[in-house]
Amino acid sequence: MNLQLSAEQLLLESSLERVFQEHSSGARIRAAEPVGFDRELWDILVDLGIPALRVPEDQGGSGMSLMHALLAAEQAGRALAPVPLVEAVVANRLLALAGGSEAAALLEDCLAGRAIATLALHNAGTRPRQLVPAGAVADAVLCLQGDALSIRRGVARLPMPADGAGQTQHGAIAAQLLDLDASDSRVDLAGTREAFAAALAEWRLLGAAQLALIARRAIDSAAEYACEREAFGRRIGEYQAVSHVLAEAFTRVDGARLLAWRTVDAIARREPEAAALLAMLWWWAAVNAHEATLGALRIFGGYGTALEYDAQLCYRRAGAQLLVGGDPEKQLLLAADLLYGPATGREVPVVALPDAGEVAIDFDWGAEADAAREEARAFLRRHGSEARRRFMRDSLDGFDPGLQQALAAAGLLYPELPREYGGPGRSPRAAAAIRETLAEAGWHMLMPGITDMLWKVIHHAGSDWMKQELLPKIAAGEVYLAMGYTEPTSGSDIFAARTAATRKGDGWLINGQKMFTSSGHRSDYNLMVTRTAPDKHRGITLFLAPVRQAGYSVTEIRTIGDERTNVTFYNDLEVPDRYRIGEVNGGVKVLAAALAIEQSGGDLYVNWLRELGRAALEWAREPGAEGRPIDDPRLRLALAATAARMQVTDVLSRRSLWAFEHGQARKHEGPMVKLMGSESWMNCSQQLLRLAAPDTLLRGYTGAGLIEWSARRSISSTIFAGTSEIQRSIIAEAGLGLPRTRS
Ligand SMILES: Cc1cc2nc3c(=O)[nH]c(=O)nc-3n(C[C@H](O)[C@H](O)[C@H](O)COP(=O)(O)OP(=O)(O)OC[C@H]3O[C@@H](n4cnc5c(N)ncnc54)[C@H](O)[C@@H]3O)c2cc1C
Structure with a gap:
């Protein structure tokens, strides 16, 4: 697995970022309206060879990978650059692949900046009049009619039916309604229907990447505004109605960006689900970029609607980009056709994907994870059965000590636990592959899952004695842990804990009550958040309290989700000082690390x-x-x-x-x-x-x-x-x- 871009990719990214910072300011973007095209910026991109990114080297291009093109599209998106970068990159590659003297001549003009080519998204045979991305500035349109691929030059531009104004106005991109039947010339190319379909797929991929970054720009600028603008005596970012909208949008849009990267990876590996991933990507990126830019605009209040402010630019640009691609849900239906087979009576759609080249990134967990997955499968063959699967659900906590010890012996219970403490010392990727394999068999294993989080806290913050004493027993599946954080009066507000730890001789006495202590009915030690001083944050101390002793009792809680959890009671529970984790009154630091561990896995x-x-x-x-x-x-x-x-x-x-x-x-x-x-x-x-x-x-x-x-x-x-x-x-x-x- 590798998500580090190559040096060449980083260079491309930073060069484009600089160019766009200088030449795609808000003023320049506005000046480029209503057509949505800045000739000066385009000429700079032509000089940099951007339209030739995906053209093979022997045809005058730089022959770069799909990932390079995606990074260029991302930068154009973040800058709201008024240029048909995506269309030109894709059309120029198609021209290069199609071959023939007409295509070569047009390609030469395109790479020299004398012409711009684009492509029609729908078959001209069934839809001669259509909205063509970059159609307002393109000198030539590549289109498919029936199975024939052709170049059309001088295609008639039609007024938009609604208002007759000419260009699409939702986002001032250079999309244009064209009549493909009315052109000055039509030259048929040797290229195939499949090559055209692959170009369309590339257009969607790059467009989705562009959408994600348009939305990211909107989110960042709204966040900046929310840190400055005040209402009712506070910065508006302090209101969760503002901050949570942005956090949600950020999560979805970051997911869209990564899904675009993942789709490139899947195309490069020729994975069978790559086409379905692309269809899902478009849906996800389009819908969420639309909603994120709208949400961000609203955070600017009335100013967001004012044309002098940039917030509306992001919203209109994202909107235009998604609308030109058609109803996003149609892509989700396409994904369903590809994943599950077409609905009765429908045809399997023709899909083709572009050649990706050397993409450098890689989402695969790798050989160690594959080997671990095989080990888990072998274990399941020996120990798995339908009865066991049912037991895992019906027993509410799905706990069988013998099975856990067998898993431990096979190195599958706590895969990352270091070898020096008796664990198998596997990588986090291998651990994830094991969990995935066991989950496939219906084994979700809540209880060892908790111990799996907590041994990491011991390893991170426990004393040497504690590590030597407990980690080997945990590794062997002999000892289990529980989390005693939540209390009757505090859950989310974890530092408001009241359970008291008071000094008794060399040790401590713990008194109080914890809620939802999952696996507390079987655990040997509970990681306890206790109060040792009145100050909310500087009065917290953590213990790994041994609970198999007097002073500890448990009442079960059954949940709507068939979980077994517990109320746990601590009455003068004696805890030697060696079970303290971290400094006295310094528990917040340890707890922060423990929470980060808990919140890191997904x-x-x-x-x-x-x-x-x-x-x-x-x-x-x-x-x-x-x-x-x-x-x-x-x-x-x-x-x-x-x-x-x-x-x-x-x-x-x-x-x-x-x-x-x-x-x-x-x-x-x-x-x-x-x-x-x-x-x-x-x-x-x-x-x-x-x-x-x-x-x-x-x-x-x-x-x-x-x-x-x-x-x-x-x-x-x-x-x-x-x-x-x-x-x-x-x-x-x-x-x-x-x-x-x-x-
Ligand atoms: C099945 C299950 C297993 C669990 N296992 C464990 C366990 O092993 N150990 C353990 O210690 N705990 C465990 N918990 C408890 C869990 O961590 C808490 O329930 C959770 O942290 C919320 O605390 P609370 O229930 O006290 O709700 P509260 O914190 O009172 O929250 C009530 C509501 O207010 C909202 N809210 C609270 N603060 C804010 C805020 N600042 N901003 C916006 N909204 C806010 C919450 O989102 C929630 O909707 C478990 C819970 C469940 C359901």
């Missing part, structure tokens, strides 16, 4: 979403009273949306994991995964619950029964490990620099 949400999608598909393919549910377009949209959200969560999760492994972790990236994953799981399963009614009224282990279970279980995932509101606050503060709203 692949469990990916696994849950994947399981939900599988179950829903299983149900949808079964013929019912009114035919196969999967033929219902509403269900197809819901299934494909679940798949898309799973992919977005996956790329956010992989990025977070990669950044962690490379020492580049940023505080908001884990919370983005948690927010996107848990909210997606809950919202998709609630929607599928309704669509699959009344079958989802019944419990079960597969199909509709599993949808029903997901709809219940997913609710708590938006609450534990920090509610979605808390995640949005962290993302707003750490990712966008907005003011802190919690004390």
